[in-house]
Amino acid sequence: MTFGIYPGGILGDDQGIIHPVRPDEPDRINEALDELQGNAATLAVRAYRSFAATVIPPQPTPTDPHAHLQLGRTLDLVLQFREPSGVLDGWPEFVRQAVRAGGRKLTSVQICEEPNLNLPSVDGSTPNVLNALVQGVIAAKQEARSLGHRVAVGFNAAPTFDPSDTFWSNLGALADARFRQSLDYVGLDFFPDVFHPIPEDQLADAVTAVLTAFRRTSLPQAGIPGTVPIRICENGWPTGPGRTEQRQAASLDTIIRTVAAHAPDLNIDGYSLFALRDADSNAEGLFHHFGLLRDDYTSKPAFATYQQLIKELDNLPVTSAP
Numbered sequence: 001m002t003f004g005i006y007p008g009g010i011l012g013d014d015q016g017i018i019h020p021v022r023p024d025e026p027d028r029i030n031e032a033l034d035e036l037q038g039n040a041a042t043l044a045v046r047a048y049r050s051f052a053a054t055v056i057p058p059q060p061t062p063t064d065p066h067a068h069l070q071l072g073r074t075l076d077l078v079l080q081f082r083e084p085s086g087v088l089d090g091w092p093e094f095v096r097q098a099v100r101a102g103g104r105k106l107t108s109v110q111i112c113e114e115p116n117l118n119l120p121s122v123d124g125s126t127p128n129v130l131n132a133l134v135q136g137v138i139a140a141k142q143e144a145r146s147l148g149h150r151v152a153v154g155f156n157a158a159p160t161f162d163p164s165d166t167f168w169s170n171l172g173a174l175a176d177a178r179f180r181q182s183l184d185y186v187g188l189d190f191f192p193d194v195f196h197p198i199p200e201d202q203l204a205d206a207v208t209a210v211l212t213a214f215r216r217t218s219l220p221q222a223g224i225p226g227t228v229p230i231r232i233c234e235n236g237w238p239t240g241p242g243r244t245e246q247r248q249a250a251s252l253d254t255i256i257r258t259v260a261a262h263a264p265d266l267n268i269d270g271y272s273l274f275a276l277r278d279a280d281s282n283a284e285g286l287f288h289h290f291g292l293l294r295d296d297y298t299s300k301p302a303f304a305t306y307q308q309l310i311k312e313l314d315n316l317p318v319t320s321a322p
Contacts, residue, residue, distance in 0.1 A: 012121025
């Protein structure tokens, strides 16, 4: 397994975009990333870019991810499809250009952000998102191959608990041989004990259930085999009113160790934490408090927890799931 983190300040909630109360400070971000990485060979820096042809797209975050790629760190780039008409004109070239601009530091490209969720801040609310997903994966892999760059190309999704949900079967019907040959991973965004409380002693079992259902139930509906790795693209546990910093550290320790324990069986090849810093440590909303750091860059206990987990678990071997 390899590890990563989103270091930007901007994030989305179920209503739209949240901007941080303090601006990003690249030097302080790099200091924190250096500490987290320790002696690990790499740490993936997650960044978001959005495409829209007829409206102004959301602001890129972080503004300059390449400024954070010291000490062997790599770029994990998310390309969101946010064109409200759903028209794909210009989208494949946007993807190709982003791969070119990423350069040799670009090691993974995620096409679309949570295309199975109909929420304002993610791509599942955009018309024609499944076609954008399939065409984007193909375009990204074609461009990477033409450049001779080794770039893992994939997409992500949130857990599906509704048996009537058709996202995976619809994707399977739309996917062609080019898509399947271009797909290097499928990402999972999940936030156990955040939106639906879970007793602390049941957290590991809940994580296991989500991971297993994603591999054994969701992906097969799209014809995605066990040889295609899963990676955790977004996971976190916010502090705030009624949610202590100590519990954040304990919860992340349980979640990450559970993911690592199931990595060989379920073919999980990476984990990325959301996020490095709070948007607003004094706000009441859940979404403002996901950081390992407070909004003034001081550390919560979970910072040291993630640092230790990276040191201990980085590059655990992974074998293909059956």
